[in-house]
Amino acid sequence: MGENKSLIKKDSSNTNNGYESLPLSYSPNDTNLILSNTHKNLKNTDNSASNNDNNGENDGNNERESSKTPLLQSLQDSYLFKTSKKKSSFLYQNIQRIWTYFPEDDTTNKNILAWFIYLISSEPFIVSIISTYMPIILETFATLNAVKVKDHSKPCIDDFSLVFQDKNDKCVLPIAGMWYVDPSSFALYVFSTSVFFQTILVISISGLVDNFNNTIAFKKKVMFFFGILGAACTILISLLYNSEFYSLAVLCIVSNCCYGVVNVLGNSLLPVILNSAIDTNHQEQGKKINELTTVISGKGTSLGYLSALLVQIICIGLIKKTSVAKPTMTNNLKSLKIAIFFVGLYWIITQIPILFLLNDVKKPDEEETEQQKMTLNIMKTNVVKSWKTLGQTIIHASSLKQVSIFLVGWFVISDSITTINSTAILFSKNELHMNTINLVFVSVSSLIFAIIGAFFIPSFLIHKFSLPLNKLMLVIIIWACFIPLYGILGFVFENIGLKHKFEMYFLAVWYGLSMGALNAVSRSIFALIIPSGRESIFFSIFNITDKGSSIVGPVLTGLIIDKTHQIRYSFILLLLFLVLALPIFNSLNVEEGKEEAQKEALFLEQVI
The missing domain is CATH 1.20.1250 (Growth Hormone; Chain: A;)
Structure with missing residues (x-):
């Protein structure tokens, strides 16, 4: 037993190779297997020490059988010592699980x-x-x-x-x-x-x-x-x-x-x-x-x-x-x-x-290849190729009727929703005289309720009213229409229609719920009506549509403010955008879009 202990000590410098599979907790039933594996690892790491141990092999085996727990404890102590104190902590192990999906990679x-x-x-x-x-x-x-x-x-x-x-x-x-x-x-x-x-x-x-x-x-x-x-x-x-x-x-x-x-x-x-x-x-x-x-x-x-x-x-x-x-x-x-x-x-x-x-x-069988150096000519060639690919993808997407309807509708509604945020911040600062801290609280409120809206609003409406996805989209758009409509009421009434600071906090919550729900439902619908295996290409078009709409709305809103010098008039434009999106999404047929996507996917499989 003494010689075995010396072997354990001698191999402690190579703990990761010898004891990598040792558990931090064990049961008596696992002891024989662990001792057997451990003995093999020790034997391979030092042949000379193993030869000297042959004369007392029977005595050593008997001693190990009679004292399994101390030996196992010694091995675990050595393992824990070499793998760092953090890994032995319960908190660290639970945090590590957040990003550990491949234990051996x-x-x-x-x-x-x-x-x-x-x-x-x-x-x-x-x-x-x-x-x-x-x-x-x-x-x-x-x-x-x-x-x-x-x-x-x-x-x-x-x-x-x-x-x-x-x-x-x-x-x-x-x-x-x-x-x-x-x-x-x-x-x-x-x-x-x-x-x-x-x-x-x-x-x-x-x-x-x-x-x-x-x-x-x-x-x-x-x-x-x-x-x-x-x-x-x-x-x-x-x-x-x-x-x-x-x-x-x-x-x-x-x-x-x-x-x-x-x-x-x-x-x-x-x-x-x-x-x-x-x-x-x-x-x-x-x-x-x-x-x-x-x-x-x-x-x-x-x-x-x-x-x-x-x-x-x-x-x-x-x-x-x-x-x-x-x-x-x-x-x-x-x-x-x-x-x-x-x-x-x-x-x-x-x-x-x-x-x-x-x-x-x-990968083990992968050979290292020398990477091609970036030059201006290579850069130009690849950039031109990316724009050509984009053009071909847009033409390809336009051949799918329901995808085209969705993208047109999303361009309109995304334009309005994005511009509402900037317009509301500027309106709060200039018309309601809200300071920076107030405006940050408005932003935080929108963020928190956007998360809530994304998780709960769609599932609530689907389970409560059994709405199909395109009708669910219509309900959320109508919900969002209340935001610019409430701002327009300020032209008519003296005490309501964004006349007080607390009204902006209320609208921030309303806006957050609608924005979160719209983002969740829109991506769900789009994922259903695009061909399987072409998700990356079509979602790139979705993102370009989303970004492109953010160019038009702020420019038109800016022109209105330049002409009137009143931000409140821009709410009329934003309401019109949302109303315009209603008939577009009403004409969307998700089931027909699914069939188009399946046919397109089969066609692409045959071609490829």
Whole structure:
């Protein structure tokens, strides 16, 4: 027994090879098997020691049989010591289960963890910056540099001690000394421009990555580059002087473009990660990938929303701490810049682990090949190819009647829903005189109830009223119509129709429920009416339709505000968009769409 103990001690440096399969908990029935495996491992690791042990083999065996528990305990102690204290903790093991789906494939588990971190890192940008802070800071910069409508020689803000601009004092921002736009319109135009360039960049870069080098390692490099660039631009926004509204517009556009690339490449990573770990040649394995994609995607989305919520709460604390007793417009802007700086810094820091965790899964029989170097000519060729592929895909999608109906309807409704968010933020700031903290609370309320709406509204309506999916879509659109309609009531009534701050909190809850439900139901319908095996291509069209609609709505809303200098008139346009979507989705036949998708899938199988 003494010699065996020395053997255990001698092999402790190679614990991972010898005792990798040892459990942290055991039963007496497992002891014989464990001791047998352990003895074999010890015997292989040191032949000389094993030869010296032959003379006392019988005595040693008898001793081991009579003292199994102490030996097993010794082995477990050695195993735990070498595998780190964290792994032995109950909390760490439960946290580790979040990203551990392949116990024997550490690389894939790290890739899944990196994918979760990507969502945790980037989601606060879209929720905090794009949805909340960007409209506010663009409008505030524009107001501080604006002139009066009736006299362009006089500045809009005479007294910087004011917290808000006078409602009756209408202002315009001079652009290159040639155009004059309302400060609220300036914010909408910049957002629309950013989405336009984002769409072009995303199509070009995603096509370049898919055609040139569709590996995890290459996607990681591209994601990291644009992630760092986007975060750096976000931080630079917080360092601008109040007069630098041109620089602000450029930085907002670049940061949103960078987020778009990170978002599209990040979302495309999950199927690549799982395909690398599972043999997709078998039908059962293909089903396993679909199930894992759904589960992991759901967890990732939840983690992204939670991180966005946490960042918003921290930003509220920062704004409160830096606010003064009697804030001015410039004081509010300083607090806002601090919050923006924090979001940018958070984005930079949290994406660093991705660089170390995300890697290609190397198969045992796979030979390393030298990667082709990127040149301008190769880049041009692949970008052109991606645009040609997009054109062919759009033509192909237009041949499916129900898919075409859905995409037209989604373009209209997505345009309205997206523009409502920016318009409501600007309306709250200028008409209701809500401060930054109030506006962040509005954003947080929308986010929380969007999650609730996505989970509960569709299932409630389906089980309660047995509605088909297209009718369910109509109900949710009618629900959403209440938001702009309530704003229009302000033209008629004195005390209702967005006349008070509490009304905006109420509409934030209403908007969140409708937005979450719409996103959930729309994706469910679209998934049913597209050909099986072509999900990636068709969902790319879905995303382009979604992004493209975000260009039109803000521009039209900005033109209305420029003409009237009242944001309330834009609610009429937003209501018309929602009403227009009703007959389109009413003509949608999901069952017919399913049949079209099945026929198309069979045709593609025969052709391929």
